[in-house]
Amino acid sequence: EAGVTQFxxxxxIEKGQTVTLRCDPISGHDNLYWYxxxxxxxxxxxxxxxxxxxxxxxxxxxxxxxxxxxxxxYSTLKVQPAELEDxxxxxxxxxxxxxxxxxxxxxxxxxxxxxx
Amino acid sequence: ELKVEQxxxxxxxxxxxxxxxxCNYSTTSDRLYWYRQDPxxxxxxxxxxxSNGAVKQEGxxxxxxxxxxxxxxxxxxxxxxxxSATYFCAVDSSGGGADGLTFGKGTHLIIQx
Numbered sequence: 001e002a003g004v005t006q007f008x009x010x011x012x013i014e015k016g017q018t019v020t021l022r023c024d025p026i027s028g029h030d031n032l033y034w035y036x037x038x039x040x041x042x043x044x045x046x047x048x049x050x051x052x053x054x055x056x057x058x059x060x061x062x063x064x065x066x067x068x069x070x071x072x073x074y075s076t077l078k079v080q081p082a083e084l085e086d087x088x089x090x091x092x093x094x095x096x097x098x099x100x101x102x103x104x105x106x107x108x109x110x111x112x113x114x115x116x
Numbered sequence: 117e118l119k120v121e122q123x124x125x126x127x128x129x130x131x132x133x134x135x136x137x138x139c140n141y142s143t144t145s146d147r148l149y150w151y152r153q154d155p156x157x158x159x160x161x162x163x164x165x166x167s168n169g170a171v172k173q174e175g176x177x178x179x180x181x182x183x184x185x186x187x188x189x190x191x192x193x194x195x196x197x198x199x200s201a202t203y204f205c206a207v208d209s210s211g212g213g214a215d216g217l218t219f220g221k222g223t224h225l226i227i228q229x
Contacts, residue, residue: 003158004158033216033217035216035217035219041221042120042219042220042221042222043159043204043206043217043219043222044219045216045217045218046216047216048215048216056215056216058216059216091158091159093159103147103164103166103208104149104161104164105149105161105217106161107151107158107159107160107161108158109157109158110158
């Protein structure tokens with residue numbers, strides 16, 4: 001079974017540019033999460049989708065970040081315009097959810113974003 | 117605001133020794149997760165602890181949860197070099213089981229031959 005995949009693995013962009021990150025969850029997982037780790041800090045929750053609906057976006061830093069999950073499958077996270085402080089590793093995770101009794105979140109390899 | 121504190125943040129130990137990583141959290145959640153991360157790799161799920169008194173073991177690693185003390189421990193027995201990694205604990209934000217996780221800063225573990 002394929003795990004959570006993310007694309008690209010690395011992205012280097014200039015301040016002011018736009019970047020779109022993609023996450024493909026494990027097939028059949030309704031829950032999809034985005035997290036970010038800024039260098040030297042904790043891994044921080046950004047938002048949570050249940051199928052195509054945003055369940056919780058309390059962790060989104062500001063309106064320069066837009067996440068979508070059309071059709072309830074893969075998700076994209078767009079940063080526009082990017083700022084220097086957006087640099088970090090963006091992780092995606094998925095889970096089946098409590099309805100199935102399975103709480104475990106499976107993480108993707110992450111996208112390392114560098115804004116210069 | 118939920119806070120998760122791990123200690124130590126850095127640990128260097130020799131093979132064959134035992135040690136414990138501690139994870140304290142500030143809310144009444146009864147779901148706690150331990151993850152392992154190797155350099156440049158993703159987070160690998162080690163344990164999911166779902167209730168007070170839960171204890172799980174896998175190889176040389178054993179995790180336990182005391183929800184009353186809001187404390188989880190990850191115990192390493194007779195450490196081997198392959199266990200060198202960064203270990204994170206995380207707590208379900210509201211205890212609902214499908215919410216975003218709040219992570220500790222991670223414990224960077226180096227096991228020397």
